Amino acid sequence: MRSKNFSTVTELTSKIKxxxxxxxxxVFVKGEISNFIHHGSGHMYFTLKDRNSExxxxxxxxxxxxxxxxxxNGVEVFLQGKISLYEARGQYQIIVSEMKPEGIGDLFQExxxxKKKLHREGLFDVKNKKQIPKYPKKIALITSSTGAALQDMLNxxxxxxxxxxxxxxxxxxQGERAxxxxxxxxxELGNNRDVDVIVIARGGGSIEDLWPFNSEGLAKEIFNCKVPIISGVGHETxxxxxxxxxxxxxxxxSSAAEVSVKSTLDILNEIKQIELKILHNIQNIINKYWQTFxxxxxxxxxxxxxxxxxxKIEKNQFLRKSLSTHVTNRLNEIKLEFDIFHKNLYSLNPxxxxxxxxxxxxxxxxKIIKKSDQIDVGDQFLLKTGNGDLKAVKQSN
Structure with a gap:
């Protein structure tokens, strides 16, 4: 063996690629998905296998x-893509450009x-959605009488x-006639005036199993129905x-049954809150009227x-009392002044x-005799005392 005939691993890998x-x-390949990973970058990595190869x-x-x-994992698919070689590991792989599930690719396209047709016609518009009654009395269930969905909802x-x-x-x-x-x-139920809400339900299944619920005729019947409709078909996905x-x-x-009506306990609690609110409002109204009164x-x-x-009478009585008191006080003052004056006057009385x-x-x-020489000796005069008068004669000077 001569060294010039040898290729490096990289050279050989590049030629194979x-x-x-x-x-x-x-290439077009049919197989089953396994080891599926949807990476955070958005890329999908998986293994396509059949019974003998992958x-x-x-x-x-x-x-x-x-x-x-x-x-x-486990889904049978049809792939279109190209074969490439991942040189770092020397592994060949399919770089997929298109992929659809086996047997339901046509159904998905349909x-x-x-969906696009009905969307253009406005059947999905939120403005056309009917309001679900807050407190329905009668709910109609459209589902299989033998299915698990019915038992779940009844529970x-x-x-x-x-x-x-x-x-x-x-x-x-399920099936052609479904x-x-x-x-x-x-x-039928849309024309029943006693029905407040309609629930259409069935359990999960494949797209073929759920296909009756993708009917254009059913969609338009639901859209034109006068009774609000809740759909609970399949699983969450x-x-x-x-x-x-x-x-x-x-x-x-099950969730369709839950959202169709409030629980009895929730309704009782709401009634209690309404009662408290009414009592509070009544008390406020009473208080307001009492304040007005x-x-x-x-x-x-x-x-x-x-x-x-x-x-006025009370004021008049008060004024009369005040006047009387004032007059009495003034009379007492005058009497006191008079007594003093009388006393002074009396003390000055001869x-x-x-x-x-x-x-x-x-x-x-x-005439009052003020001097002794006012009369002569031998003249008579009158001597006035406090107890009477005395006649007297002047005897000498």
Missing amino acids: DLLENNFFN IKSVMFRGSNQDLNFQPA FEKL IFNRRSKHIDLILRPSLV SADLKDAVN DFTICDMVADLRAPTP DSLNVKYEKLNPMNKIIT KSILLRGYSIAYESSG
């Missing part, structure tokens, strides 16, 4: 964004076509809302045309003529002086 990519640039596969983010289904109603009146309209939920039966059931056109979509039949009563008391008369032992001499003419 060129060979593969030039000859397998557009191939590593990758579908980059730019190619997988338009997928109409969710790839998962589903997407109908929910029995546990949460025993007050609700239920109507069961048994219907096919779509027509579902449509007839919606039509299942979406049907029925879900989209219904007034409310629930992820499962008190205010009017005060005004009435102020404007009442009798109160004015009583006030008679009072005479009573104290003094006397006044008068000439016979009645």
Whole structure:
């Protein structure tokens, strides 16, 4: 062996890569997905296998964004892509450009076509959704009478809302005749004036199993139904045309039963809150009227003529009493002044002086004798005392 005939690993890998990519640039492969990983970058990595072989596969983010289904382990798929070689590991792989589930690829295309058509016609518009009654009395169930979905919903109603009146309209939920039966059931119950809410439900299944719920006729019957409709078809990851056109979509039949009506306990609690609110409002109204009454009563008391008369009388009585007291006090003051004046006057009265032992001499003419030489010796004069008059004669000077 000569060294010049040897290739490096990289050179050989590059030749194999060129060979593969030039000859397998557009392949169509059928197989089952395993080891599926949807990376945070958006790329999908998985192994495509059958009974005897497997191939590593990758579908980059730019190619997988338009997928109409969710790839998962165990799903049979059809792939279109090219063969390439991952040189770092020397592994060949399929770089996938398109992928669809085996056997339902056509159904998905039909589903997407109908969905776009109904969307353009406005069947999915929120503005066309009917309001679900807050407190329905009668709920109609459209589902299989033998399915687990019915038992799940009955358990929910029995546990949460025993007050609700239920109507069961048994219907096919799978097979060729199911779509027509579902449509007839919606039509029948939609014309029943006693029904407040309709629940359409069935358990999960494959897209073929759920296909009756993707009928255009059923969708338009639901859209034109006068009674609000809740759709609870399949599992949380299942979406049907029925879900989209219904007034409310629930992820499962059990959740459809829950959202169709409030529990008895919740309703009782709401009633209690309403009672408390009413009592509070009544008390506020009573308090308001009492305040108004008190205010009017005060005004009435102020404007009442009798109160004015009583006030005037009381004021008059007060003034009379005050005047009487003032007059009495003034009379007492005057009397006191008079007594003092009388006393002073009495003390200055000549008679009072005479009573104290003094006397006044008068000439016979009645003139008071102020000097001893005013009369001559031998003249008579009158001596006035406090107890009487005395006649006297002047004896000497």
